[in-house]
Each structure stands twice: as structure tokens, then as C-alpha cells.
Amino acid sequence: MTDKLTPTQIAWRAAQDIADGAYVNLGIGFPEMVARFQPPGREAIFHTENGILGFGEAPPAGQEDWDLINAGKKAVTLKPGTAFFHHADSFAMVRGGHLDVAILGAYEVAENGDLANWSTGPKGVPAVGGAMDLVHGAKRVAVITEHVTKDGKPKLVKACSLPLTGVACVTRVYTSLAVIDIEGGRFLLREKLPSLTVAALQALTGSELHLTGPVADLIVPEL
Amino acid sequence: MDKTLPSLAAAVAGIEDGMTVMIGGFGGSGAPIELIHALIDRFIATGHPKDLTVVNNNAGNGHVGLAALIEQGMVRRLICSFPRSADPVVFTERYLAGQIELELVPQGTLAERIRAGGAGIPAFYTPTSFGTDLAAGKPVEVFEGRPYVRERWLKADYALVKAHLGDRLGNLTYRMAARNFNPLMCMAARVTIAQVSRIVEPGGIDPESVITPGIFVQGVVAVPDPAQEEDLNRAKAVYPKVQA
Numbered sequence: 001m002t003d004k005l006t007p008t009q010i011a012w013r014a015a016q017d018i019a020d021g022a023y024v025n026l027g028i029g030f031p032e033m034v035a036r037f038q039p040p041g042r043e044a045i046f047h048t049e050n051g052i053l054g055f056g057e058a059p060p061a062g063q064e065d066w067d068l069i070n071a072g073k074k075a076v077t078l079k080p081g082t083a084f085f086h087h088a089d090s091f092a093m094v095r096g097g098h099l100d101v102a103i104l105g106a107y108e109v110a111e112n113g114d115l116a117n118w119s120t121g122p123k124g125v126p127a128v129g130g131a132m133d134l135v136h137g138a139k140r141v142a143v144i145t146e147h148v149t150k151d152g153k154p155k156l157v158k159a160c161s162l163p164l165t166g167v168a169c170v171t172r173v174y175t176s177l178a179v180i181d182i183e184g185g186r187f188l189l190r191e192k193l194p195s196l197t198v199a200a201l202q203a204l205t206g207s208e209l210h211l212t213g214p215v216a217d218l219i220v221p222e223l
Numbered sequence: 224m225d226k227t228l229p230s231l232a233a234a235v236a237g238i239e240d241g242m243t244v245m246i247g248g249f250g251g252s253g254a255p256i257e258l259i260h261a262l263i264d265r266f267i268a269t270g271h272p273k274d275l276t277v278v279n280n281n282a283g284n285g286h287v288g289l290a291a292l293i294e295q296g297m298v299r300r301l302i303c304s305f306p307r308s309a310d311p312v313v314f315t316e317r318y319l320a321g322q323i324e325l326e327l328v329p330q331g332t333l334a335e336r337i338r339a340g341g342a343g344i345p346a347f348y349t350p351t352s353f354g355t356d357l358a359a360g361k362p363v364e365v366f367e368g369r370p371y372v373r374e375r376w377l378k379a380d381y382a383l384v385k386a387h388l389g390d391r392l393g394n395l396t397y398r399m400a401a402r403n404f405n406p407l408m409c410m411a412a413r414v415t416i417a418q419v420s421r422i423v424e425p426g427g428i429d430p431e432s433v434i435t436p437g438i439f440v441q442g443v444v445a446v447p448d449p450a451q452e453e454d455l456n457r458a459k460a461v462y463p464k465v466q467a
Contacts, residue, residue, distance in 0.1 A: 088335055095350065136351055137351075
């Protein structure tokens with residue numbers, strides 16, 4: 001079994017690319033962890049669909065205020081400068097191009113930037129939330145994900161097999177093995193774990209990885 | 224002018240079979256639990272209202288509030304963005320058994336459709352959902368080189384919302400992120416009923432701080448210390464309480 005990054009480490013790597021002053025939306029679940037790893041000296045403002053800009057981390061157990069939650073329905077806290085607003089204003093921020101970055105989870109990402117992350121098919125209950133708005137609103141849409149599924153199948157594919165969330169919307173993917181940009185309908189390999197050869201990474205990827213320059217080592221601290 | 228109502232029962236008395244009812248809240252925050260439970264009480268006593276179309280972001284959690292309304296079989300159709308929760312069993316079972324219809328709408332589109340309904344805008348174009356299953360059958364138009372999907376307004380017979388302060392003129396404030404869909408739904412319904420934690424005299428809300436102006440509100444009912452869905456679910460509450 002190849003070494004791979006933990007979800008926490010993937011979140012850390014994604015956090016390193018968030019600039020000072022950026023307005024950022026983090027998808028519910030795993031992407032929420034990105035907020036814990038803001039590099040020192042940089043201040044990002046986090047947006048949540050349900051109407052808060054600039055919220056703080058989770059309160060201690062027992063001190064939750066259930067009128068102060070994030071899109072994942074988890075309790076958050078106030079910070080100096082927090083702003084509240086209604087849902088139409090919240091999605092004006094999203095669709096209107098005011099968010100700098102959205103970081104979302106994925107079932108599949110295609111080499112043209114198509115994203116599938118809301119439905120696993122006709123069985124079960126479909127749920128979309130704000131994902132379809134975010135992918136066409138934020139200036140930069142990044143994905144954090146395991147490189148392959150639990151069954152070992154590639155999540156980076158030539159074309160998505162699951163229902164799409166958005167068309168040609170993802171520009172960077174942070175996986176448990178690599179950092180890959182999407183440009184011109186191609187996967188461009190930027191960083192990979194040093195223990196992994198390009199050939200081994202290619203074998204775990206559902207479409208061709210292109211090398212347009214040197215590939216950096218993906219080095220993440222133990223977290 | 225006095226829009227205050229004497230009781231929760233009086234507040235929900237006008238809701239009839241087959242109506243479309245917008246219910247505010249995002250998960251439990253801003254959800255008018257007491258108004259929903261008053262509607263359930265009326266259904267248990269009279270068999271009405273039923274066959275409701277409900278508009279909410281979610282589909283309820285546990286066995287209180289919206290989930291309890293669905294559990295009673297009062298809801299024929301749900302328009303929402305995210306019918307999942309920590310305990311979605313009530314909706315999930317009915318949906319998979321074909322007992323409740325679902326119209327799934329992206330969250331921002333849902334908010335804007337409601338806003339448009341309240342603002343007199345019958346349709347608008349959004350980039351959201353282009354090229355996905357949720358845009359199937361909807362007109363697409365290209366503006367400045369980019370495709371947009373046409374979406375229709377959403378209006379309701381009633382809106383049930385939760386606010387913080389209210390006055391007899393219907394002016395409302397909200398508490399933190401409990402605002403969410405509530406101000407939009409106030410605009411989009413023929414009759415909006417707001418449960419408020421406290422009724423104040425006109426002037427008791429600074430005019431600079433009014434979030435929903437009273438023109439959008441037809442009824443205000445006081446519910447001091449309103450329940451939070453999350454607290455009820457942690458206590459494993461079921462509404463109505465089963466008689467031993």
C-alpha cells in the first residue's frame with residue numbers, strides 16, 4: 001500500500017494556497033477542516049451559505065448557540081467583524097463572483113473540470129445544497145479528495161459517470177497523493193508524494209496526467 | 224393597526240388543504256417549531272390541513288418540527304435543496320416509498336426564486352445548474368458568451384417564520400444566522416405569520432435595525448423562549464408526545 005496523506009493533511013495543503021484577504025467558502029464535512037490551517041499572518045474570511053461572513057471556530061461542547069451554525073449545521077462562534085445576512089444576499093455573494101475560493105469535496109472530477117459531488121445515482125435521496133451555485137460563482141473552485149475511491153477506483157476521470165454538479169468548473173484538485181491543475185481540458189501534475197513515481201500515480205488516475213514542467217514534491221507536516 | 228394574534232392556534236387557523244406553505248429556517252436555526260406544532264395540533268383535532276406543498280431548505284430532522292409535519296402525513300410535496308440531516312428517517316422512508324413528492328432546487332436558486340416571488344419578478348436567469356440534471360427541460364440563454372438557466376419565481380399562500388423581535392405593525396428582527404430564508408419567505412407569501420420571542424411597542428425596534436418591514440407581515444404571535452430543534456432532538460423528543 002502506498003503512503004498517502006490523511007484528510008487533515010490534504011486540508012492543510014489546500015489551506016496553503018489561500019491568500020491573505022481571501023473570501024472563502026468551504027464545503028460541508030471534510031473541507032471544513034481547511035479553516036484550521038490558515039498560515040500565520042494571513043487572514044481569510046470564511047463565508048457560509050446560511051448567512052454568515054467571518055465566523056470563528058466551533059465552541060466548546062455545551063456552549064453551542066443553535067442560531068449560530070454553519071452550512072453543515074455545526075455550531076460556530078462570533079468574531080470581531082462577523083456579519084449576518086439573508087439567503088438571497090448570501091447567494092448574491094456566491095453567484096455574483098464575490099467569493100475568491102470555494103473548496104469542495106468530490107465523487108468524481110473530469111479532466112475538463114466537470115465535477116460530480118451531489119448524487120450517487122437514482123437510488124437514495126438526492127441532496128444538492130449550495131454546491132451547484134458555488135461551482136459557477138466562486139472565482140476559483142478547488143476540490144479536496146482521496147485520489148481513489150474506497151474500492152480503489154480513480155476519482156480523477158476522463159468523463160464523470162455520476163450526475164454533474166457543474167460543467168468545466170474545477171481548476172485545482174488536492175488529493176491524498178498529488179496536486180493537479182486543470183487547464184485546457186487536461187490534468188496537469190504539479191506536485192506528488194516523493195515516494196510515488198509518476199507511473200504509479202498515473203496507474204491510479206483515470207485519465208492522462210500531463211507534465212508541463214518540473215513536478216514538485218508534495219510535502220505536508222504530520223498533523 | 225394591530226397584527227398581533229392571540230394564540231398559535233389562531234395564527235395557523237387559515238391554512239387550508241392543498242395550500243403552499245413556506246416554512247423558514249435552515250436546519251433548526253430560524254425554524255418556527257411552535258407554529259409547525261400548532262399546525263399539527265389542528266390536523267390531529269380536525270384532519271386539516273393536509274396535502275400541503277411545503278417549501279423549506281431541508282426536510283426535517285428527528286421527529287419534531289418539519290419532520291413531525293411530514294410524519295403526520297400532512298405534506299404531499301416538498302420543495303427543498305437538501306433533504307438530508309442527522310436523523311432524516313421520516314422524510315427518507317416516505318420518499319423511498321413514493322409517499323411524498325420532492326422538487327430538488329439548488330440552494331441559491333431556491334432563495335432567489337422565493338425573493339423573485341416576493342419582488343414581482345416571474346423569471347430570472349442563473350448560471351447555477353447549467354449542464355446538470357436539475358436544469359432538464361428549462362430554457363437556456365447565452366449572455367456575454369456564458370449559458371444561463373431560466374428559473375421561475377416561487378410564491379406561497381402562507382409563510383410561517385421565526386423572528387426575534389416584532390411589533391404590532393409587523394416589523395421584525397432576527398437572531399444571528401436564524402435569519403436565513405425567513406425575510407425572503409415573508410415577501411413571497413400572501414399571508415406571513417411570524418412567531419417572535421418578544422413583542423415590543425412600535426419604536427422599540429430601531430428603524431435602522433428593522434430587517435423585515437411590516438408591509439411583508441400579516442400576523443405576529445409571541446412565543447417567548449422558543450424551542451431549538453437541535454435541543455429537542457438531543458433530548459430525543461417526538462411531537463406530538465405519544466400518550467401512554
